[in-house]
Amino acid sequence: FVWGALSKKIGKKVVYFLGMSLWIIAAAGLFFLQPGQIILMYVMAVMAGVGVSTAYLIPWSMIPDVIELDELQTGQRREGIFYGFMVLLxxxxxxFGLFLVGNAxxxxxxxxxxxxxxxPIQPESALFAIRIAVGPIxxxxxxxxxxxxxFYPITREMHAEIMLKLKERQEKKGNFN
Incomplete structure (x- = not known):
């Protein structure tokens, strides 16, 4: 609810940048985390959690904007294609990520x-692989x-313009029926 409210105020793109920045700091920090740094681990876990929540919320909230832009350009509503493609990807x-990490x-x-x-006590090579998998990658x-x-082109202003044009198109269709 915090990210949703904030995205309405400052825009989805800015919120995404904020959340991802927190996750990047946490992921990079986890690589350097040492045994016994429990409090720092929890701080980074909270930061990563905030970033992950942004990563799941914001792209899914951008899809309706893309669908409306597509409708404006094509005259068709193709929600199923967009949502299906997003889930598939x-x-x-x-x-693919699980496959790579498991093999590594x-x-x-x-x-x-x-x-x-x-x-079991893990060899240093396995511990280093885990560090790489949670940090740099x-x-x-x-x-x-x-x-x-x-490079995502849809801003709040552009979305408002899209919605206005779609509404005008609907009103024109209504006048012809």
Whole structure:
């Protein structure tokens, strides 16, 4: 609810940049986190949580704006295509990410735990792979996302103009019926 209210006030793009910046700081910081830095870990976890919430909220709130722009340009409502494509890309991204991380951990010598037995001590190579998986890789991906978001063309003003043109189009159609 905080991000939703803030996005109405300052815009979705700015809110996305704020949230992703917090997540980037947290992800980068997790790479350097040392054993025993519990309070710092919780601070970074909260920062990452705020960023993750933004990453899930803002792109989904941008889709209706894109759908309305598409309607203005094509005269068609194609919500199903946009939402279906978004879900498909999200599922592919999650599956691909899990595949890569799982294989990287296996190559790094990660030792799986077995129920009922003590946790295994991980080799340094596995710990380093985990650090890379939670720090630099997400940081680079998030920065690339910010670059792409920078070029997102729909501002609050442009959206208001789109809505006005769609309303005018609807009124013209109503007059002809």
């Amino acid at each position: 999200q599922k592919f991204g999650l599956a 951990l296996q190559v790094a010598g990660f030792k799986e735990s077995v129920a009922g037995s003590p946790l 997400p940081t680079v991906c998030l920065i690339l996302g910010l670059v792409l978001t920078y």
